[in-house]
Amino acid sequence: MNNANPIISINNVQKYFGTFKALDDVSLSVDAGQKVVVLGPSGSGKSTLLRTINKLEGINSGSIVVDGQDINDPANDINRIREEVGMVFQSFNLFRHKSVLENLTLAPIKLKKEPKEQADRRCLELLEKVGMVEKAASYPVQLSGGQQQRVAIARALAMKPKIMLFDEPTSALDPEMIGEVLDVMVTLAREGMTMVVVTHEMGFAREVADKVVFMDEGRIVEIAEPNQFFDQPVHKRTKLFLEQIL
Amino acid sequence: MGNKQVIIEVGDGAAIPSPRDKGLFTAWRISFFGTLAIIAYLLLFRPDPYLDIIKFLPDGIVVTFQVTIASISLAIVLGLIAGLGRISRNRLFNLAASTYIEIVRGIPLLVQLFYIYFALGHLIRVPDMLAAIIAMGFCYGAYMGEVFRAGIKSIDEGQTEASLSLGFNRSQTMRYVVLPQAWRTILPPVGNEFIALLKDTSLVSILAVSDILRRGREFASESFQYFETYTMVALIYLLITLILSKLLSILEDRLSHYEQR
Numbered sequence: 125m126n127n128a129n130p131i132i133s134i135n136n137v138q139k140y141f142g143t144f145k146a147l148d149d150v151s152l153s154v155d156a157g158q159k160v161v162v163l164g165p166s167g168s169g170k171s172t173l174l175r176t177i178n179k180l181e182g183i184n185s186g187s188i189v190v191d192g193q194d195i196n197d198p199a200n201d202i203n204r205i206r207e208e209v210g211m212v213f214q215s216f217n218l219f220r221h222k223s224v225l226e227n228l229t230l231a232p233i234k235l236k237k238e239p240k241e242q243a244d245r246r247c248l249e250l251l252e253k254v255g256m257v258e259k260a261a262s263y264p265v266q267l268s269g270g271q272q273q274r275v276a277i278a279r280a281l282a283m284k285p286k287i288m289l290f291d292e293p294t295s296a297l298d299p300e301m302i303g304e305v306l307d308v309m310v311t312l313a314r315e316g317m318t319m320v321v322v323t324h325e326m327g328f329a330r331e332v333a334d335k336v337v338f339m340d341e342g343r344i345v346e347i348a349e350p351n352q353f354f355d356q357p358v359h360k361r362t363k364l365f366l367e368q369i370l
Numbered sequence: 371m372g373n374k375q376v377i378i379e380v381g382d383g384a385a386i387p388s389p390r391d392k393g394l395f396t397a398w399r400i401s402f403f404g405t406l407a408i409i410a411y412l413l414l415f416r417p418d419p420y421l422d423i424i425k426f427l428p429d430g431i432v433v434t435f436q437v438t439i440a441s442i443s444l445a446i447v448l449g450l451i452a453g454l455g456r457i458s459r460n461r462l463f464n465l466a467a468s469t470y471i472e473i474v475r476g477i478p479l480l481v482q483l484f485y486i487y488f489a490l491g492h493l494i495r496v497p498d499m500l501a502a503i504i505a506m507g508f509c510y511g512a513y514m515g516e517v518f519r520a521g522i523k524s525i526d527e528g529q530t531e532a533s534l535s536l537g538f539n540r541s542q543t544m545r546y547v548v549l550p551q552a553w554r555t556i557l558p559p560v561g562n563e564f565i566a567l568l569k570d571t572s573l574v575s576i577l578a579v580s581d582i583l584r585r586g587r588e589f590a591s592e593s594f595q596y597f598e599t600y601t602m603v604a605l606i607y608l609l610i611t612l613i614l615s616k617l618l619s620i621l622e623d624r625l626s627h628y629e630q631r
C-alpha cells in the first residue's frame with residue numbers, strides 16, 4: 125500500500141494542548157490520489173490530526189512532509205504549501221463580505237496574480253461543477269448550508285490544490301442537504317483528487333475510501349481497507365465504535 | 371454560523387438614534403426640533419444680542435470641525451495600529467500597544483492636552499492647532515485601539531482559518547478578510563467616538579485655538595453677555611452633534627441592509 129513517495133507523510137507526531145496529549149505517536153502516509161477516511165469518537169483527535177497537515181496546528185515532535193516539504197521546517201514557506209492543500213470546514217467559513225464568485229476568485233487573484241477575467245471564467249466553471257453557478261452573485265448569508273458547503277469546496281479547488289482535507293463537511297447540515305455535498309465529494313474522488321476526510325458518513329467511507337483510519341484518544345488504533353474495516357475489524361475499540369454507530 | 375450580530379458598546383459619546391425607532395416623538399426629534407425652534411425664536415425675537423453672537427461663531431465652527439476631522443483621522447490610524455498590536459503575537463508590538471493604551475487611559479484628557487501643548491511645546495515649537503490635533507488624536511487613538519481590537523475579535527476565527535488554509539499569510543488575512551468585515555461592527559462605536567471627540571475639542575479652547583467655545587468666550591468677555599453667549603454656544607454644539615448622530619444612524623442602517631441582502 126505504501127509506495128516510496130507518499131504525498132503526505134506523517135511520522136511519529138506528538139501534539140499537546142497544554143499538558144493534554146491530543147496526538148500520541150501518530151504516523152500515517154497517503155499516496156497521491158488516495159482517499160483516506162478518518163473515523164473515531166468525539167475528542168479522539170481527528171480534527172487535530174487533519175489540521176496539523178496544513179499547519180493550522182503546530183506539532184510538538186515528529187514530522188509532517190507534504191509533497192516533499194517538511195511543513196514544520198522554517199525554511200519552507202508554509203503559505204505556499206497551504207496553496208497546495210485545500211481545506212473544507214464543518215462550518216463552511218465562506219467569506220461573508222464577498223459574493224460567491226468573489227469567494228472563489230479572491231485567493232487566485234491575490235496570491236497567484238491570475239488576471240480577473242481569467243479567474244472569473246475559471247471559477248464560474250468550478251461553480252458549474254458544484255451546481256452553484258446560478259448563485260455566483262449571491263452572498264453567503266443567502267445560501268442554505270448545503271449550498272454554502274458546495275461553494276466552500278469550489279473555493280478550495282480554485283487554488284488547484286493537490287490535496288483536499290475535509291473536516292466533517294456534512295455534520296452541520298440538515299439531513300436533506302448531506303447528499304448534495306457528498307455527491308460533489310464523490311465526483312472529486314473519481315477525478316483522482318487526494319483526499320483526507322473526517323466524517324461520520326459510513327456510506328461515503330465504504331464507497332470512496334482506499335483506507336479507513338480509526339482513531340481513539342489521540343492514537344491511530346487501526347488502519348484498514350473499508351471492507352476489512354467494516355466487516356472484520358481487528359481491534360476491540362473499533363468493534364465497539366462500529367456497534368455504537370451502525 | 372447564520373446571522374451573528376455583534377454589537378460593541380462604548381459608553382461615552384452621544385447615543386446614536388436607533389434606525390428602527392419609527393415613532394413620531396423620538397428623543398432625537400424632540401431635541402433636534404426643540405433646538406431649532408429655540409434658535410429660531412432667539413434670532414427672530416431677540417436679534418440683539420443673539421444675531422451678533424451667531425455671526426461671531428462660524429469661524430469657530432470651522433476650526434472645531436478641522437480639529438475634529440484631523441484628530442479623528444490620526445486617532446483611527448493610531449487606533450488601528452494599537453488594536454492590531456493588542457492582538458499581535460509579536461510580544462514587543464503587543465506590549466507597546468498595551469502600554470500606550472494603559473498610559474493614555476490613565477491620564478485625564480485635559481492634562482494630556484496641557485502636557486503635549488505646554489511641556490512638549492517647550493521643547494519643540496509646533497503650531498497651536500497642530501499641538502491640539504496631536505494631543506486629541508493621541509488620546510482618542512487609545513480608545514479607538516480598543517474599538518478596533520473588539521471589532522477584529524468579533525470576527526469568527528473560522529474566517530481566519532479559511533483564509534490561512536488558502537495560502538494567505540496573517541497580514542493578508544487581516545487586510546482582505548478580517549478588517550473588511552470588522553469595519554461594519556466598528557463603524558457605530560467609531561461614530562460615537564467621533565461625536566465624543568467633537569465635543570471634547572472644546573477643551574482645546576484653552577490652548578489658544580479659536581474653536582466654537584473660544585470664540586464664544588472672546589465674545590462674552592467683550593460684551594459681558596455671558597448667559598446669552600453660552601446659551602448660543604451650547605445650542606450650536608447640540609445642533610451639530612444631533613445632526614451627526616442622525617447621519618451615523620442613517621449610515622448604520624445602510625450597512626445593515628447591505629449585510630442582509
Ligand SMILES: Nc1ncnc2c1ncn2[C@@H]1O[C@H](COP(=O)(O)OP(=O)(O)OP(=O)(O)O)[C@@H](O)[C@H]1O
Nearest residue numbers: 141142144146164165166167168169170171172173
Ligand atoms: N485548541 C485547543 N485547546 C485545547 N484543547 C483542544 C484544542 N483543540 C482540541 N482540543 C482537545 O483535543 C482533543 C481532540 O480534539 P479534536 O477536535 O481533534 O477531536 P475530534 O476527534 O475532531 O472530535 P469531534 O468528533 O468532536 O470533532 C479533545 O479532547 C479536545 O478537547
Ligand SMILES: [Mg+2]
Nearest residue numbers: 170171172292
Ligand atoms: Mg473534530
